[in-house]
Amino acid sequence: MKFTKSDLKELFIRGPLGLTIFSTILGFSIGAIVLAIAGFNPAEAYWAIIRGIFSKPKYMSYVIIYATPLIITGLSVAFALRTGLFNIGAEGQFIVGAMTAAMAGYYFQLPMIIHVPLCILLAMSAAAVWGGLAGYIKARFGVHEVISTIMLNWIAFYLSNWSLTIKSFGKQGTGKSYMIQETARIDLFGQWKITEAGIDFIRSHKILGDVLKSPVNIGILVALLLAFLVWYILNKTTLGYELRAVGFNPDAAEYGGINVKKSMVTSMAIAGGLAGAAGALQVMGVGHKIAKLAIMEGYGFDGIAVALIGNNTGPGSVFAGLLFGGLKYGGSKIQDAVGAPTEVINIVVGTIILFIAMPKFIQLVLRFKKG
Amino acid sequence: MSGITKKFGDFTANQNINLTVHRGEVHALLGENGAGKTTLMNVLYGLYKPTEGTIKVNGKPLQVSDPNVAIANGIGMVHQHFMLVDPFTVTENIILGNEPTKTFGVLDLQRAEEEVRQLSQTYGLHVEATAKIQDLSVGSQQRVEILKTLYRGAQILILDEPTAVLTPQEIQELANIIRNLTKAGKSIIIITHKLNEIKQVADYCTIIRRGAHIDTVQVNEVSEDDLAAKMVGREVSFKVAKKQRERGDKVLEIRGLEVEDSRGITAVNGLDLDLYQGEILGIAGIDGNGQKELIEALTGLTKVRSGVVKVRDKEVTNRTPGEMINKHRVAHIPEDRQKRGLIFEFDIAENMVLEKYNVPPFSRWFTLLWDKIYQNADLLVKKFDIRPQDSRVLARALSGGNQQKMIIAREVSNDPELLIAAQPTRGLDVGAIEYVHQSLVEQRDAGKGVLLISFELDEIINVSDRIAVIYEGEIVGILDAEGVDEKSVGLMMAGGSA
Numbered sequence: 001m002k003f004t005k006s007d008l009k010e011l012f013i014r015g016p017l018g019l020t021i022f023s024t025i026l027g028f029s030i031g032a033i034v035l036a037i038a039g040f041n042p043a044e045a046y047w048a049i050i051r052g053i054f055s056k057p058k059y060m061s062y063v064i065i066y067a068t069p070l071i072i073t074g075l076s077v078a079f080a081l082r083t084g085l086f087n088i089g090a091e092g093q094f095i096v097g098a099m100t101a102a103m104a105g106y107y108f109q110l111p112m113i114i115h116v117p118l119c120i121l122l123a124m125s126a127a128a129v130w131g132g133l134a135g136y137i138k139a140r141f142g143v144h145e146v147i148s149t150i151m152l153n154w155i156a157f158y159l160s161n162w163s164l165t166i167k168s169f170g171k172q173g174t175g176k177s178y179m180i181q182e183t184a185r186i187d188l189f190g191q192w193k194i195t196e197a198g199i200d201f202i203r204s205h206k207i208l209g210d211v212l213k214s215p216v217n218i219g220i221l222v223a224l225l226l227a228f229l230v231w232y233i234l235n236k237t238t239l240g241y242e243l244r245a246v247g248f249n250p251d252a253a254e255y256g257g258i259n260v261k262k263s264m265v266t267s268m269a270i271a272g273g274l275a276g277a278a279g280a281l282q283v284m285g286v287g288h289k290i291a292k293l294a295i296m297e298g299y300g301f302d303g304i305a306v307a308l309i310g311n312n313t314g315p316g317s318v319f320a321g322l323l324f325g326g327l328k329y330g331g332s333k334i335q336d337a338v339g340a341p342t343e344v345i346n347i348v349v350g351t352i353i354l355f356i357a358m359p360k361f362i363q364l365v366l367r368f369k370k371g
Numbered sequence: 372m373s374g375i376t377k378k379f380g381d382f383t384a385n386q387n388i389n390l391t392v393h394r395g396e397v398h399a400l401l402g403e404n405g406a407g408k409t410t411l412m413n414v415l416y417g418l419y420k421p422t423e424g425t426i427k428v429n430g431k432p433l434q435v436s437d438p439n440v441a442i443a444n445g446i447g448m449v450h451q452h453f454m455l456v457d458p459f460t461v462t463e464n465i466i467l468g469n470e471p472t473k474t475f476g477v478l479d480l481q482r483a484e485e486e487v488r489q490l491s492q493t494y495g496l497h498v499e500a501t502a503k504i505q506d507l508s509v510g511s512q513q514r515v516e517i518l519k520t521l522y523r524g525a526q527i528l529i530l531d532e533p534t535a536v537l538t539p540q541e542i543q544e545l546a547n548i549i550r551n552l553t554k555a556g557k558s559i560i561i562i563t564h565k566l567n568e569i570k571q572v573a574d575y576c577t578i579i580r581r582g583a584h585i586d587t588v589q590v591n592e593v594s595e596d597d598l599a600a601k602m603v604g605r606e607v608s609f610k611v612a613k614k615q616r617e618r619g620d621k622v623l624e625i626r627g628l629e630v631e632d633s634r635g636i637t638a639v640n641g642l643d644l645d646l647y648q649g650e651i652l653g654i655a656g657i658d659g660n661g662q663k664e665l666i667e668a669l670t671g672l673t674k675v676r677s678g679v680v681k682v683r684d685k686e687v688t689n690r691t692p693g694e695m696i697n698k699h700r701v702a703h704i705p706e707d708r709q710k711r712g713l714i715f716e717f718d719i720a721e722n723m724v725l726e727k728y729n730v731p732p733f734s735r736w737f738t739l740l741w742d743k744i745y746q747n748a749d750l751l752v753k754k755f756d757i758r759p760q761d762s763r764v765l766a767r768a769l770s771g772g773n774q775q776k777m778i779i780a781r782e783v784s785n786d787p788e789l790l791i792a793a794q795p796t797r798g799l800d801v802g803a804i805e806y807v808h809q810s811l812v813e814q815r816d817a818g819k820g821v822l823l824i825s826f827e828l829d830e831i832i833n834v835s836d837r838i839a840v841i842y843e844g845e846i847v848g849i850l851d852a853e854g855v856d857e858k859s860v861g862l863m864m865a866g867g868s869a
């Protein structure tokens with residue numbers, strides 16, 4: 001697990017990174033063709049994305065805010081995949097985490113220093129149970145995790161909507177929950193921003209003030225910490241060794257004395273906890289409440305693409321999440337710049353991501369077919 | 372092929388090799404594990420691009436850039452691991468990628484089946500054209516692979532270790548098939564580690580050592596000993612040297628053991644057995660008489676239906692594999708090294724700690740101590756001469772023989788009470804076989820109990836102190852290996868009485 005120079009060469013030229021770079025270029029090229037066919041200038045549109053991301057500090061801070069949940073759901077999917085499990089359930093685990101954090105954030109009245117970590121931990125635990133359940137069902141009854149997690153996604157979906165009918169939690173008639181306490185919010189300077197001093201500061205400080213115009217929060221720091229933890233667990237701990245061994249070759253893992261079934265449950269529980277953290281941070285840093293879901297929001301599903309693009313590693317998920325977040329946010333700027341309708345933009349962004357993730361996805365499907 | 376050199380990074384797998392094969396000839400490739408035989412054949416079949424050298428087919432220079440070029444020029448290859456689609460029928464597999472069609476591109480399965488039948492009759496390759504691959508024995512699957520190459524018009528057939536997975540009887544059938552093929556003017560290149568097979572079927576033999584071409588000889592002019600010496604570069608002893616040794620305490624006691632196979636059919640049926648310290652007990656028997664289930668029961672990989680297993684007087688029936696390894700010190704060289712024995716995507720060092728990654732000195736507080744893990748592997752790689760001598764190489768990149776050495780190194784270094792060796796020399800060259808046998812004897816001399824399971828009677832008689840014959844899940848006789856009569860053991864293996 002140490003890198004030499006030739007390993008790096010291998011990684012870039014023939015290895016996963018080379019493939020990613022190649023397919024990224026391909027994705028952007030096909031996206032350009034789509035734009036051209038729809039009658040828009042691709043160069044202008046891509047330039048709009050770049051400007052839309054980098055021209056103002058506020059924009060960059062928005063990209064990070066967009067990327068944060070994607071990084072973490074990406075970590076969730078990546079972690080399970082390393083044990084050979086396909087966690088399509090990140091979506092449901094995200095919902096469970098968000099709901100739990102919204103409840104803990106609203107019902108408890110605690111000092112911030114306790115309230116924030118408590119909310120995150122409770123959300124992670126609830127989502128870990130949600131994910132672990134899928135692992136348990138597989139270990140105990142042999143039901144494939146893809147099937148059980150899809151079902152658990154729907155259960156989480158309706159559970160979350162149902163929770164809003166609880167009188168003390170959901171603001172009846174609005175389809176939203178009550179706002180969480182100030183002490184459970186992780187926005188930076190959220191209160192201070194709307195005081196006179198805050199408004200003054202934002203006016204007078206160009207860069208920092210601009211950043212503060214976006215809902216900056218400490219979520220990205222938690223995401224980076226989690227990415228580090230995932231990397232550490234997988235590469236530095238005995239648990240990581242077990243999970244990777246099971247992922248590569250369960251028969252050999254069993255032969256070596258590793259409890260394969262337990263590993264499945266553990267891996268799915270950790271993956272669930274990660275996705276739950278994403279849901280919690282989204283509530284605590286951006287929304288401050290949950291709302292009735294009409295459709296699945298897709299954070300968990302996007303996590304699949306992030307994991308694939310990031311080659312199922314901690315650091316990879318961070319980069320892929322930022323790329324994904326950048327495209328999502330920057331893509332929305334095409335509309336103003338060249339007047340392309342949202343539908344065309346979504347097709348272009350979707351195409352780019354599809355192309356980047358597709359080779360990995362094909363590899364994954366082949367692996368599952370073989371096993 | 373002339374002047375073929377193939378490098379993987381800095382490592383030279385083939386160094387300036389020449390190989391000439393004539394029409395209607397059987398040419399054997401002989402060399403130690405990791406000598407570069409498979410690599411050379413992959414170059415010929417277009418799977419690897421040679422770093423240097425040229426290939427000529429029928430006198431014409433040829434750029435074999437991929438297997439399609441090889442196939443179009445009449446070269447066919449049967450790999451060490453088969454590449455068939457399990458749920459498909461024999462015919463479907465054979466025509467895959469080359470389907471005969473009626474007008475409008477409709478698949479003409481009937482014509483295909485007829486052609487397959489014809490081919491299999493001509494060369495004595497008996498398989499049912501409509502059977503599904505998953506229902507066939509290994510030997511039949513191999514015949515399907517050969518048929519596939521013939522269907523695509525192969526004139527030169529490459530067979531990579533075809534006999535390693537066959538029973539003695541199937542090997543005889545294969546020899547007949549090879550004879551039929553050469554009579555029809557086909558040429559065969561065969562890789563095998565078994566010298567008697569080379570003597571039996573081959574006309575010429577090319578010997579490769581550490582990637583270099585050593586010699587090409589006419590087989591009827593040399594003896595098996597000559598071949599072995601050329602290949603290893605020294606004299607090889609086929610007899611195992613063993614000192615007399617007194618046996619010690621009982622290591623393993625099995626009473627009335629009953630185990631079901633994966634389909635729920637009784638495979639081990641009331642088996643009794645004792646094994647003592649300082650002895651090698653060989654289990655002789657034909658494949659499928661309960662050996663696999665016995666091993667799995669002893670290692671905790673499967674549950675026992677009834678009966679008692681004791682290791683060093685402690686009852687260990689139905690323990691987990693982890694307990695058997697760490698608490699009761701049972702080491703196991705598995706029969707299927709690809710499936711059980713190693714993790715392809717792990718490097719040598721990671722594989723070496725498969726059973727002890729979670730104990731000191733390799734971890735502390737749930738944290739892996741990578742330095743220690745690599746030190747351990749560096750040591751074992753040297754001591755057991757595993758090539759390449761680099762702990763960071765993935766297990767996937769090792770030749771079959773070196774993979775086996777790695778497993779043996781790991782199991783022996785676990786310092787077991789009981790060592791279970793299942794088919795430990797399958798696919799190994801004679802030098803490596805000698806080495807494995809010596810390792811087993813060393814374990815015995817160090818006072819361990821060694822249980823050897825092999826389908827090769829020679830090996831059992833040669834290495835064991837005592838021989839237990841297994842038949843239909845029972846031990847039908849126990850003999851002293853000293854001066855045993857091969858015929859009577861063979862008879863007992865087939866269910867007759869001695």
Ligand SMILES: Nc1ncnc2c1ncn2[C@@H]1O[C@H](COP(=O)(O)OP(=O)(O)OP(=O)(O)O)[C@@H](O)[C@H]1O
Binds near residue numbers: 384409
């Ligand atoms: N793809 C690869 N990358 C790096 N090294 C390789 C690769 N394939 C083979 N090698 C190395 O080349 C050498 C020759 O391997 P090869 O598989 O040709 O041996 P072999 O003669 O067929 O041995 P065996 O009898 O054990 O099958 C080995 O040392 C192996 O580790």
Ligand SMILES: [Mg+2]
Binds near residue numbers: 408
């Ligand atoms: Mg080989």
